[in-house]
Amino acid sequence: MTGTLRKRKIAVLGSRSVGKSSLILQFTDGNFVENYYPTIESVFTKSITHNGTEFSCDIIDTAGQDEYSILSSKHAIGIHGYVLVYSTTSRNSFKMIQIVYDKIIDFCGRQKIPCVIVGSKMDLQASRQVQAAEGQKLAEDNHCAWIETSAKEDINVSKVFELCLAEIEKENQQHTQTDVTPAKNKQGCCIM
Numbered sequence: 310m311t312g313t314l315r316k317r318k319i320a321v322l323g324s325r326s327v328g329k330s331s332l333i334l335q336f337t338d339g340n341f342v343e344n345y346y347p348t349i350e351s352v353f354t355k356s357i358t359h360n361g362t363e364f365s366c367d368i369i370d371t372a373g374q375d376e377y378s379i380l381s382s383k384h385a386i387g388i389h390g391y392v393l394v395y396s397t398t399s400r401n402s403f404k405m406i407q408i409v410y411d412k413i414i415d416f417c418g419r420q421k422i423p424c425v426i427v428g429s430k431m432d433l434q435a436s437r438q439v440q441a442a443e444g445q446k447l448a449e450d451n452h453c454a455w456i457e458t459s460a461k462e463d464i465n466v467s468k469v470f471e472l473c474l475a476e477i478e479k480e481n482q483q484h485t486q487t488d489v490t491p492a493k494n495k496q497g498c499c500i501m
């Protein structure tokens with residue numbers, strides 16, 4: 310590869326205990342831990358290749374959100390793309406996705422953000438509360454990508470981050486194509 314490594318920032322959000330850290334740990338380390346350790350905040354770096362170009366991605370693991378959490382500016386400013394995680398075993402965590410998504414949209418003043426909605430813990434079929442079709446519909450309604458994963462069995466884990474990068478680059482291209490728009494018509498914050 311020639312030239313400078315491109316940097317992208319991805320924030321992983323969702324309710325407590327849905328498996329955000331497990332997803333990131335499986336992706337960056339190839340590891341799964343059964344015990345639950347609540348996250349305060351951590352950043353992991355891993356390179357991801359998209360269409361033959363290598364990107365150095367900072368993946369931000371956040372403490373779980375609830376409907377009362379206020380979106381921190383550090384989870385909105387300078388972030389290129391989002392991974393919003395619910396557990397397929399928790400209807401409440403699924404309801405949180407629209408709430409968190411709306412908070413991000415509101416904070417950024419944009420109509421759309423590069424985003425992948427993830428249904429985690431798909432290995433726990435007997436405890437399933439959210440059907441795949443419901444996840445897919447939520448993603449369609451919000452123009453997001455969607456996937457179900459198991460960090461435990463390493464199913465679709467790397468796809469989450471590849472999809473997120475693809476969404477980021479799709480959005481970047483659209484921005485480049487519409488760059489002729491007069492500045493006064495442009496809205497809110499931009500991808501940095």
Ligand SMILES: Nc1nc2c(ncn2[C@@H]2O[C@H](COP(=O)(O)OP(=O)(O)OP(=O)(O)O)[C@@H](O)[C@H]2O)c(=O)[nH]1
Binds near residue numbers: 325330348458
């Ligand atoms: N069976 C199964 N369990 C999982 C999976 N992913 C995570 N878990 C378990 O779910 C619990 C919570 O996982 P974490 O990754 O710590 O969840 P988190 O979303 O980072 O939690 P917070 O830091 O509180 O926001 C842990 O006990 C994990 O072992 C999965 O794919 N399958």
